[in-house]
Ligand code: UGA
């Protein structure tokens with residue numbers, strides 16, 4: 318099956334570094350399409366150039382965060398992009414066969430994860446390392462069956478999981494296309510999305526050697542010593558950083 322890897326991204330100083338690292342990981346993954354979806358109103362030429370250079374089959378799209386949410390102190394990050402990917406896939410006259418995975422641009426992926434999620438028949442789950450100050454977030458199994466979750470924050474969620482901790486078969490989107498969407502609710506994106514899918518506990522496929530391995534890490538890159546202004550990719554004027562001898 319084809320892997321549909323959906324990566325939300327947005328302009329900041331680290332963007333090209335993150336996408337370069339992720340692209341170089343994905344170069345090792347066969348039979349996949351990379352959806353790189355920008356939180357922007359114009360396609361970034363830097364992102365476009367990077368995608369062309371790597372020759373990974375890709376779709377570059379725009380799905381900016383709607384303005385009503387952009388003033389919030391906690392923004393729902395990556396949600397409009399993931400919904401755009403879902404809508405794009407559902408809009409195909411023949412929804413493709415394959416497996417969908419939400420891969421944020423700043424996480425770290427072990428190649429074994431990609432071969433593992435390819436087997437997803439309905440929904441698969443697996444541990445994610447380094448979540449919210451904790452060592453990991455993970456499904457908990459007993460005798461090979463899912464009995465619960467471990468996560469640093471439960472927040473009354475039915476599915477206390479990280480975005481990087483599950484993959485779904487595309488068929489899951491087509492069963493009730495009107496209900497599948499990710500809510501614009503910080504902290505509840507995964508939970509809301511998973512609640513919109515139809516599956517039972519018994520359907521959950523535990524990957525990463527029965528959830529005993531960490532093959533994806535929720536990493537973040539923040540260059541603390543840098544100036545705090547937001548880097549605009551269109552801004553090539555480095556005058557503000559230049560001091561004459
Ligand atoms: C965690 C989850 O892994 C995200 O999937 C979730 O959307 C987010 O929390 C949330 O609850 O808001 P975290 O590492 O905290 O992720 O967030 P980021 O890595 O900053 O953002 C997640 C994705 O959205 C990234 O791919 C990032 O490039 C993108 N993003 C972030 C935007 O498109 N626009 C933004 O303004 C910020």
Ligand code: MN
Pocket residue numbers: 421423424535536537
């Ligand atoms: Mn992140």
